[in-house]
Amino acid sequence: MRQKLAVRGVVQGVGFRPFVARLADEIGLAGHVGNDETGVFIEAEGNAAQLDALQRRLVDEAPPLATVVDVRVAQVTDRGERDFRIVPSRHVDNAARTLVPPDTAVCDECLAELRDPADRRYRHPFITCTNCGPRFTIITDLPYDRPATTMAGFELCARCREEYDDPADRRHHAQPIGCHDCGPTMWLETPDGTVRGDGAVLAAARSLLADGRIVAIKGIGGFHLACDAENPVAVARLRERKHRPDKPFALMTADPASWVRLDGESAALLASQAHPIVLLSALPADARSSALSGVADGLDELGVMLPYTPLHHLLLEAGPRLLVMTSGNLSDEPLCFDNDDARARLGAIADAFLMHDRPIAVPCEDSVMRVGEPVRRSRGYAPLPVVVDGDGPDVLAVGGEVKNAFCLTRGDLAFVSGHLGDMGSLESRRAFDRSVGQLMRLHEVEPRVVAADDHPGYSTRQWAQSYADEHGLPLVTVQHHHAHVVSLLAEHHSVGTPIVGLAFDGTGYGCDRHVWGGEVLVVGEDVGSFVRAEHLAEFTLAGGDAAVRNPFRIAMALAPGWEPEGIDPAEIAVVRSQLESGVGCAPTSSAGRLFDGVAALLGVRQRVSYEAQAAIELEALARAGREPYPLDFTLSDWAPMVEQVLRAKAAGVPVEDLALGFHHGLAEAAAEAAVAIAARAGIDTVGLTGGVFANRVLAAQLRSRLQRAGLGVLTHRRVPCNDGGLSLGQAVVARARVGERIT
Ligand code: ZN
Ligand code: ZN
Ligand code: FE
Numbered sequence: 157m158r159q160k161l162a163v164r165g166v167v168q169g170v171g172f173r174p175f176v177a178r179l180a181d182e183i184g185l186a187g188h189v190g191n192d193e194t195g196v197f198i199e200a201e202g203n204a205a206q207l208d209a210l211q212r213r214l215v216d217e218a219p220p221l222a223t224v225v226d227v228r229v230a231q232v233t234d235r236g237e238r239d240f241r242i243v244p245s246r247h248v249d250n251a252a253r254t255l256v257p258p259d260t261a262v263c264d265e266c267l268a269e270l271r272d273p274a275d276r277r278y279r280h281p282f283i284t285c286t287n288c289g290p291r292f293t294i295i296t297d298l299p300y301d302r303p304a305t306t307m308a309g310f311e312l313c314a315r316c317r318e319e320y321d322d323p324a325d326r327r328h329h330a331q332p333i334g335c336h337d338c339g340p341t342m343w344l345e346t347p348d349g350t351v352r353g354d355g356a357v358l359a360a361a362r363s364l365l366a367d368g369r370i371v372a373i374k375g376i377g378g379f380h381l382a383c384d385a386e387n388p389v390a391v392a393r394l395r396e397r398k399h400r401p402d403k404p405f406a407l408m409t410a411d412p413a414s415w416v417r418l419d420g421e422s423a424a425l426l427a428s429q430a431h432p433i434v435l436l437s438a439l440p441a442d443a444r445s446s447a448l449s450g451v452a453d454g455l456d457e458l459g460v461m462l463p464y465t466p467l468h469h470l471l472l473e474a475g476p477r478l479l480v481m482t483s484g485n486l487s488d489e490p491l492c493f494d495n496d497d498a499r500a501r502l503g504a505i506a507d508a509f510l511m512h513d514r515p516i517a518v519p520c521e522d523s524v525m526r527v528g529e530p531v532r533r534s535r536g537y538a539p540l541p542v543v544v545d546g547d548g549p550d551v552l553a554v555g556g557e558v559k560n561a562f563c564l565t566r567g568d569l570a571f572v573s574g575h576l577g578d579m580g581s582l583e584s585r586r587a588f589d590r591s592v593g594q595l596m597r598l599h600e601v602e603p604r605v606v607a608a609d610d611h612p613g614y615s616t617r618q619w620a621q622s623y624a625d626e627h628g629l630p631l632v633t634v635q636h637h638h639a640h641v642v643s644l645l646a647e648h649h650s651v652g653t654p655i656v657g658l659a660f661d662g663t664g665y666g667c668d669r670h671v672w673g674g675e676v677l678v679v680g681e682d683v684g685s686f687v688r689a690e691h692l693a694e695f696t697l698a699g700g701d702a703a704v705r706n707p708f709r710i711a712m713a714l715a716p717g718w719e720p721e722g723i724d725p726a727e728i729a730v731v732r733s734q735l736e737s738g739v740g741c742a743p744t745s746s747a748g749r750l751f752d753g754v755a756a757l758l759g760v761r762q763r764v765s766y767e768a769q770a771a772i773e774l775e776a777l778a779r780a781g782r783e784p785y786p787l788d789f790t791l792s793d794w795a796p797m798v799e800q801v802l803r804a805k806a807a808g809v810p811v812e813d814l815a816l817g818f819h820h821g822l823a824e825a826a827a828e829a830a831v832a833i834a835a836r837a838g839i840d841t842v843g844l845t846g847g848v849f850a851n852r853v854l855a856a857q858l859r860s861r862l863q864r865a866g867l868g869v870l871t872h873r874r875v876p877c878n879d880g881g882l883s884l885g886q887a888v889v890a891r892a893r894v895g896e897r898i899t
Contacts, residue, residue: 158187158234159207161198163214165225165541166257168300171286172196173242174323175219183209186237191245193299195255201237220263220287220429225255225541225569242323245299255569256292256300256598258536259376259520261431261464263288265326270466276315281354281467282340282514286330288429292538292574293377294332296517298598302331306515313338332514340514342467345499346507354470361510362475370394372484372506375465377520377535377574378493379484381505382408384476391450391480397505399487403766404452406433406459406522408481410472414445416458421527430536431464432523451480456776459524467512483521488578490587493519518594519587520574530876531850532559538574539595542874542884545651548891552592552603552623554616555883556636558767559876560584562592562616563883565891566601570646572875572884579615588619607632607890609639609882611665632890636664636882637675638686640845643885645683647874651888654680654839655870656689656830658858661846661878662704662748662768671697673746673846674791676829678837684892689833692750692791694743698734703749707770708762710753714798720762747822747848750794754818757801758811768847774815775851781816785809789821791829797821816853823857831865843870847878 163172168191176189176198185207187200200210215224262270266283269275277283284290297304312320316335319327327333334340344351344360351360364371368390370383381398383390385407395401412418412426416436426434438458441447452458461481463469472479484492484502492498493516498509524532533540544565553563560576573591577584596602608620610633617633624631634642641657659675666672667688674692679685696713697703703710708720709731716735719728734740751771756762760777761770785804789797801814830842842862849855855871862869875881 158201158232160230160232162228163196166223166255167196170222170257171219172222177242179213180240186240188241188243190243258292259290260288260429262466277335280336281342283466284332285326289332290376293516293520305331306517307332310334340512342512345509358470364508365476369507371508371510372502373510374512378491379498380481381484382479382481385451385478385480386446388449401765405480405482408461409478412460416460426462431462432525433459433461435459435526454773489581490577490584491519491521532575534574539571541569541571544570544646549604550601551605551607551887551890553607553883553886554620556609556879557614559878559880561880563887564595564601565887566599605630605890605894607886610635632893634886634889639882639885641677641679642683642888643881644843644845644870646884646888648870651683652681655841655843656834656839657843658826659846660747660848671742671744673748690829691745692747694745697742697744698731699740700742706763707752707756710749711756714753775853777812778815778819778853781812783813784820785813785817787817787821790825819853820857827861841868845877849877
């Protein structure tokens with residue numbers, strides 16, 4: 157038998173062809189393998205068992221950096237071939253192009269060479285091979301070849317060239333390779349001048365960090381701002397200069413077990429190719445190496461990552477044990493990734509710059525993960541493709557306004573971009589433009605439809621409108637929570653499966669122009685529409701955004717007789733009169749805001765400095781609870797809960813138990829609503845989506861209640877439950893709405 161196999165996915169620049177050749181040899185198949193614009197093509201000849209083995213092992217044993225999206229098989233006539241060969245790349249007209257590999261942490265083999273004094277790349281800060289290093293962030297065009305990367309300006313020396321050309325070498329066709337002679341270089345810019353020479357640079361950077369200074373370090377997808385995390389003065393200085401008073405900082409350490417609780421799964425996630433930031437339970441203060449004041453105050457979790465570039469490894473081998481490694485930007489602005497831009501925008505924050513001369517084509521933030529669940533999907537994952545069900549026109553979906561990521565579809569693949577952050581600033585919009593342009597170019601997609609959120613005030617919606625006008629394309633706007641639910645369906649390949657979607661988040665523009673966020677939506681076979689079956693009973697946001705920044709305002713709306721402690725009476729009077737007159741007030745059904753309000757009632761926090769801070773701290777408090785205090789309420793009537801909370805608090809019930817009781821009570825109320833609606837509609841699947849489900853206590857409680865009721869439960873595994881996952885849902889809704897009309 158002879159078969160033609162077309163392998164789609166991340167299969168170029170990752171050592172896939174030699175892998176297939178080796179596999180064919182082992183199995184005893186004849187034929188050939190090669191690259192084309194769609195991926196890898198194979199022809200294989202042998203018996204049925206051998207061909208089956210090939211198909212299975214192609215996926216199961218794929219090289220570390222490969223992601224196989226699918227394998228299409230066709231029977232062809234035998235040729236009686238004997239051997240198996242790698243054949244030259246071929247060109248396919250009008251082909252759907254191949255996929256771009258993500259950036260990957262330095263591999264073990266390269267690390268061993270980095271530490272081997274006999275190796276010619278000993279201590280080379282940019283050591284890389286076919287199995288590791290930068291990819292997505294250095295690619296300017298496809299096909300993925302050195303001239304189409306930011307390594308184009310570094311000419312390979314004779315010895316590197318030899319490795320590059322040798323099919324048996326680990327660096328065969330590894331585009332970013334170089335060495336001390338021909339590769340990128342690093343240097344340190346300080347107020348006293350520039351330090352050069354790798355050894356001197358590392359020593360100077362370490363001593364600045366040890367002195368409590370802030371160093372901007374250029375990495376793979378952009379700059380980090382680093383300081384010694386064990387030095388509270390340095391951490392406080394960074395917070396002040398970055399205008400980031402409380403939001404937790406990410407940490408980098410080669411020894412995470414000294415700071416956080418690790419198990420097999422979390423250790424594997426930390427060390428996976430992407431080397432993401434992983435949110436993990438902090439060891440109790442007395443069990444860890446030091447107290448870490450100012451890093452993540454009030455929280456019981458730390459975001460930790462391992463060093464992932466050779467430069468990080470060199471820096472940490474003798475430097476501080478634990479570094480703050482936060483994005484190189486001012487609060488709410490996009491990441492700096494260009495040397496000049498970094499000098500200009502980070503000059504007032506960093507005391508020194510650890511620079512290098514390998515340009516970054518497109519910025520990419522660190523990814524943030526929990527075991528089994530993405531929080532921010534970016535470096536190491538972007539642009540990971542999701543196969544979407546059914547056919548439809550190519551769509552550009554622009555996402556939401558915060559935690560933005562956009563989505564571009566091509567045929568049955570959806571590419572969700574890396575994290576672009578908040579779209580409030582001009583810089584963010586420029587970064588958005590640039591990333592959209594790059595992804596369209598790399599995938600040769602001309603969208604036929606543009607999709608955006610319903611919210612007329614979102615800058616992404618405005619961007620989408622002008623893009624659509626300019627290109628004469630239809631604009632489809634999608635209700636925020638509808639997009640959340642459909643994104644969940646899409647990532648589970650369940651588009652068309654009727655679902656009761658619990659979409660709980662901080663805010664989203666509702667069909668009645670109210671602020672939604674505690675929604676129970678029913679989406680049927682047609683994902684283009686939905687029914688709002690139930691929602692959290694509305695309460696008042698006094699002063700709109702002011703209520704978001706000051707949870708005590710929400711608490712005052714929930715409990716009219718309640719007085720916050722430590723707040724200026726004049727401000728309380730203003731809020732009271734706003735609540736009475738309704739001036740500047742907005743009704744909301746937001747579950748996120750209910751969390752804020754309850755946190756204020758419990759005295760957790762009256763004002764916040766970052767989104768969801770009060771809710772996150774309330775969750776941490778709940779985890780410290782022993783006995784959930786019983787609170788009995790429903791989505792359509794939370795008032796009894798507020799009364800019970802106030803009474804119990806006055807009676808001296810520990811706030812931890814009340815926090816835990818609130819989580820259990822809300823889970824019960826949501827489950828009750830979902831179960832009833834599912835029964836009425838004859839639906840057996842419930843989905844949990846929206847940023848509130850980053851709350852693990854709530855998600856776990858709700859899941860177990862729904863499962864006990866015999867319902868299937870979907871939660872996010874591939875795209876975040878927060879607005880980072882919104883664009884995938886928008887794209888799929890848009891395809892469903894206009895697909896028939898324009899394809
Ligand atoms: Zn390597
Ligand atoms: Zn070289
Ligand atoms: Fe949302």
